[in-house]
Amino acid sequence: MRVTNNMLTQNLLKNLASANNRMDLIQNRLATGQEITKPSDDPVKIGTVLRFKSSLASMEQWKANAGEASAYMDTTEGILNNMTSMLQRVRELTVQGANGSNSDSDLVQIAKEVDQLTEQFQVLANSQVGPKYIFSGTQINKPPIPPNTPTVLTQWDGNDKAYEFEVGPNVSISVSVEGTRLFGITDNGDGTQSSSFFNTLHKLSSSLNNADQDQINEALQEIDDQIDNVLGLRAELGAKSNRMQTVSDQMDNSILSMKKSLSDIQDADMAETIMEFQSVQNVYRAALSVGSQIIQPSLVDFIR
Amino acid sequence: MYSTFFGLQIASRALSTQQAALDVTGHNIANANNKGYTRQLPNIQAANPLTFNAAGKPITIGAGSTMDSIIRARDSYVDRQFRWETSKYEYWAGKEQTLNMVEGLLNEPSDYSLSSDLNNFLNSWSELAKNPQNVGARAVLKERALTLVDTLHHIDNQITDMQNDLDANVSVTVSQINTIANQIKELNTQIKRSEAAMDNPNDLKDQRDALVDQLSKLVPVRVVETQDPGFTDRTVGNFKVIIGNESDVDNVLVDDQVVRQLQNPAPTVNGFSRVVWKALDAGDPDPDPNDPDNWVDLGNQMGELQANIEIRDQYLVNFRSQFDTFAEGMATAVNTIHQTGQGLEAEGITGIEFFTLIDDTQPFTAANITVNPLIRENLNRIATGTIPLDTTTDPPTHIQDDDGNDLLEVGDASVALDIASLSQGWEKLQAYLDPGDPMPLDAGSLGDFYGSVISQMGVDIQQAKRMAEGQSVLVNHMNNQRESVSGVSLDEEMANLVRFQKSYSAAARLVTMMDSMLDSLLGMGTTR
Numbered sequence: 001m002r003v004t005n006n007m008l009t010q011n012l013l014k015n016l017a018s019a020n021n022r023m024d025l026i027q028n029r030l031a032t033g034q035e036i037t038k039p040s041d042d043p044v045k046i047g048t049v050l051r052f053k054s055s056l057a058s059m060e061q062w063k064a065n066a067g068e069a070s071a072y073m074d075t076t077e078g079i080l081n082n083m084t085s086m087l088q089r090v091r092e093l094t095v096q097g098a099n100g101s102n103s104d105s106d107l108v109q110i111a112k113e114v115d116q117l118t119e120q121f122q123v124l125a126n127s128q129v130g131p132k133y134i135f136s137g138t139q140i141n142k143p144p145i146p147p148n149t150p151t152v153l154t155q156w157d158g159n160d161k162a163y164e165f166e167v168g169p170n171v172s173i174s175v176s177v178e179g180t181r182l183f184g185i186t187d188n189g190d191g192t193q194s195s196s197f198f199n200t201l202h203k204l205s206s207s208l209n210n211a212d213q214d215q216i217n218e219a220l221q222e223i224d225d226q227i228d229n230v231l232g233l234r235a236e237l238g239a240k241s242n243r244m245q246t247v248s249d250q251m252d253n254s255i256l257s258m259k260k261s262l263s264d265i266q267d268a269d270m271a272e273t274i275m276e277f278q279s280v281q282n283v284y285r286a287a288l289s290v291g292s293q294i295i296q297p298s299l300v301d302f303i304r
Numbered sequence: 305m306y307s308t309f310f311g312l313q314i315a316s317r318a319l320s321t322q323q324a325a326l327d328v329t330g331h332n333i334a335n336a337n338n339k340g341y342t343r344q345l346p347n348i349q350a351a352n353p354l355t356f357n358a359a360g361k362p363i364t365i366g367a368g369s370t371m372d373s374i375i376r377a378r379d380s381y382v383d384r385q386f387r388w389e390t391s392k393y394e395y396w397a398g399k400e401q402t403l404n405m406v407e408g409l410l411n412e413p414s415d416y417s418l419s420s421d422l423n424n425f426l427n428s429w430s431e432l433a434k435n436p437q438n439v440g441a442r443a444v445l446k447e448r449a450l451t452l453v454d455t456l457h458h459i460d461n462q463i464t465d466m467q468n469d470l471d472a473n474v475s476v477t478v479s480q481i482n483t484i485a486n487q488i489k490e491l492n493t494q495i496k497r498s499e500a501a502m503d504n505p506n507d508l509k510d511q512r513d514a515l516v517d518q519l520s521k522l523v524p525v526r527v528v529e530t531q532d533p534g535f536t537d538r539t540v541g542n543f544k545v546i547i548g549n550e551s552d553v554d555n556v557l558v559d560d561q562v563v564r565q566l567q568n569p570a571p572t573v574n575g576f577s578r579v580v581w582k583a584l585d586a587g588d589p590d591p592d593p594n595d596p597d598n599w600v601d602l603g604n605q606m607g608e609l610q611a612n613i614e615i616r617d618q619y620l621v622n623f624r625s626q627f628d629t630f631a632e633g634m635a636t637a638v639n640t641i642h643q644t645g646q647g648l649e650a651e652g653i654t655g656i657e658f659f660t661l662i663d664d665t666q667p668f669t670a671a672n673i674t675v676n677p678l679i680r681e682n683l684n685r686i687a688t689g690t691i692p693l694d695t696t697t698d699p700p701t702h703i704q705d706d707d708g709n710d711l712l713e714v715g716d717a718s719v720a721l722d723i724a725s726l727s728q729g730w731e732k733l734q735a736y737l738d739p740g741d742p743m744p745l746d747a748g749s750l751g752d753f754y755g756s757v758i759s760q761m762g763v764d765i766q767q768a769k770r771m772a773e774g775q776s777v778l779v780n781h782m783n784n785q786r787e788s789v790s791g792v793s794l795d796e797e798m799a800n801l802v803r804f805q806k807s808y809s810a811a812a813r814l815v816t817m818m819d820s821m822l823d824s825l826l827g828m829g830t831t832r
Contacts, residue, residue, distance in 0.1 A: 002789070003793070004794075005794050006337065006792070010783070011784070038407050038412070041762075043761075043762025044759065046412065046413065047759040049413050050413060050751065050754070051752065053419065053420070054419065054422075054423050060427075061427040061431065061724075131437060132435075132437075138715035139714060140436075140714050141648075155706075159713070163715045163717075164721065166430050170725050172721055191706070266413075298795055303801075
């Protein structure tokens with residue numbers, strides 16, 4: 001084949017351009033650290049990348065949800081803990097009152113303390129995490145016990161629905177302790193509700209005031225039941241809290257392995273890419289140096 | 305006996321022949337870097353010999369040389385191959401270029417793309433589900449929904465812009481083809497005139513070939529060169545240029561000195577320019593551009609013009625419809641769930657839609673979707689929980705709270721959670737649909753559908769890229785072939801220069817020699 005000067009120049013330029021293209025591609029990979037920066041880099045893998053990224057975003061959300069759920073349950077647990085010790089105190093007072101050696105005025109004093117504790121229980125029933133009333137089921141914007149309620153409860157503005165957090169693919173976990181179970185709420189069917197918990201306290205207070213020993217002993221039994229109820233709910237909450245912790249840990253692991261998989265697919269193998277860059281650079285240099293020697297001389301340089 | 309000065313004549317012919325050859329070489333050297341230039345070769349022939357009678361028999365004696373013609377070193381087969389591959393290359397390169405723009409527009413995978421907007425949107429439902437009464441979470445959700453909708457609008461706008469750009473290209477290309485056709489016709493006239501006078505119009509032919517090369521980038525082109533039947537004693541060519549599908553007899557752009565034009569400016573049908581021939585005879589009405597049968601058949605995957613038309617009319621239309629499908633599926637899925645719920649404000653028996661139409665008369669598309677204005681005005685109407693209904697009555701009624709108002713269950717986040725679960729698929733959505741109802745999209749989830757659109761786009765770009773790369777190798781190969789035949793080699797020209805110069809010097813020496821010979825002859829008559 002007859003080779004002309006133009007062919008040499010054109011082919012040299014073309015080779016330089018293709019080496020430049022390769023260098024640009026590799027440069028991009030090195031600078032971003034990623035092998036797939038556009039869908040056309042690998043149309044098959046890009047589908048996986050998008051799916052993994054979407055899963056990762058969901059997992060991060062679930063992890064954040066699980067964290068918030070734990071905080072929510074910790075606060076609830078704190079309140080239940082308070083209630084337990086307050087109930088222990090009520091029990092002590094009841095035992096003290098059941099002891100026949102008290103004078104009537106002593107019993108009235110004990111009743112007063114019980115009333116104080118009852119009021120405090122009402123405050124706890126309206127506990128909030130942030131703006132949320134934690135014992136009112138899904139009616140979290142309303143205090144379950146309306147203001148100015150007497151010690152005998154007649155109205156409970158909550159429901160028994162679970163307040164749920166999403167912590168996995170179509171997995172929602174109830175994070176609330178149902179106020180209706182905690183305070184033994186029953187609907188009287190006439191628009192009023194009553195609470196076995198507060199009824200017990202009221203019964204105790206009035207029997208102390210009336211120095212009715214039989215009633216006091218009966219109340220003691222009921223208070224034991226209430227303590228058992230609270231402890232039972234605490235155990236349940238603890239179990240849920242544990243589960244949430246497990247979910248959170250699992251999510252951590254899943255996020256980590258998902259990130260690793262994503263990196264396996266998307267990220268460039270640095271060592272390999274750098275080697276490749278070196279080799280392309282060598283080609284480029286060789287082309288330049290050969291080019292400079294090939295293009296310059298022709299017969300023109302030798303005919304005087 | 306023949307003339308005494310015959311030798312001088314031979315020398316003089318030799319001088320002018322070698323000088324002409326030197327000029328041809330000079331012309332080659334001067335145009336060595338001229339693209340489209342074809343190297344020229346002096347065709348030196350022995351001059352008509354002289355025959356005389358000597359000793360009773362005819363003797364023929366050589367009369368030196370003449371420059372018979374100057375020919376172009378050109379291979380028409382290589383030209384045809386070159387133009388064929390060029391058309392193919394330009395088709396794929398044009399496609400690749402536009403598809404790269406589409407890829408850039410979608411910006412996947414990155415944090416600023418539709419997929420991340422969708423993830424953010426669905427995740428903010430999960431975030432809202434944790435705090436249904438939190439106005440901040442509601443505002444974030446609204447903004448993310450607006451971002452998602454804006455991105456869809458943006459994509460739709462960009463597709464329209466791209467179509468308009470391509471359309472402008474098409475109409476510019478049409479007028480380009482007409483201009484080239486006219487130029488080729490002019491050159492045909494000049495070349496014919498020159499050939500009829502037995503001249504060799506090499507540089508005009510180069511110009512004409514360059515124009516055909518230029519044409520081959522736009523449309524597939526085929527050249528048919530035949531002998532003009534009007535001339536029998538000399539070579540006079542008829543130059544015919546066929547564009548597009550060469551088997552279509554109508555597709556003759558230039559036939560010798562007759563040029564057929566495309567309708568220019570290109571007629572628009574449904575807003576897009578069409579490539580349609582003008583009537584062949586000036587008096588006839590032009591073919592109707594509204595009839596697709598009249599559109600010029602541009603062949604199969606050849607030329608930039610066809611790439612532009614195909615992407616404008618097919619690829620982008622199809623691409624847009626996938627985003628329309630996506631927008632509709634997303635709106636349907638979210639609305640189906642959203643309508644069953646209420647937020648911080650009681651709704652009626654059914655709630656409101658989350659996504660609404662901009663133009664009520666049209667279905668949901670990427671352009672025709674927005675966040676319900678009621679929600680934009682009042683964040684409390686973003687539904688998070690179910691509407692508490694008393695289903696014992698017919699029709700069902702909204703349950704009342706103690707104060708006689710419609711009951712709110714602010715902590716119920718089931719609706720928000722179910723919308724958030726759309727990121728996983730249709731599992732939760734199924735409960736809202738009647739059994740047997742189709743899912744909103746023919747894919748595992750919203751993200752899966754979009755992912756398949758992106759994958760398909762990636763495949764298309766990769767195909768265009770590979771084809772363009774492969775074609776460019778072929779074009780380069782053909783270019784080398786052509787350069788090998790027609791290109792100027794400076795080495796060769798320098799060698800010729802020396803060759804012709806030496807011949808010229810020798811011819812000059814011949815003159816000197818003849819001069820001294822004549823001197824001797826004339827000296828015979830002088831007296832000393």
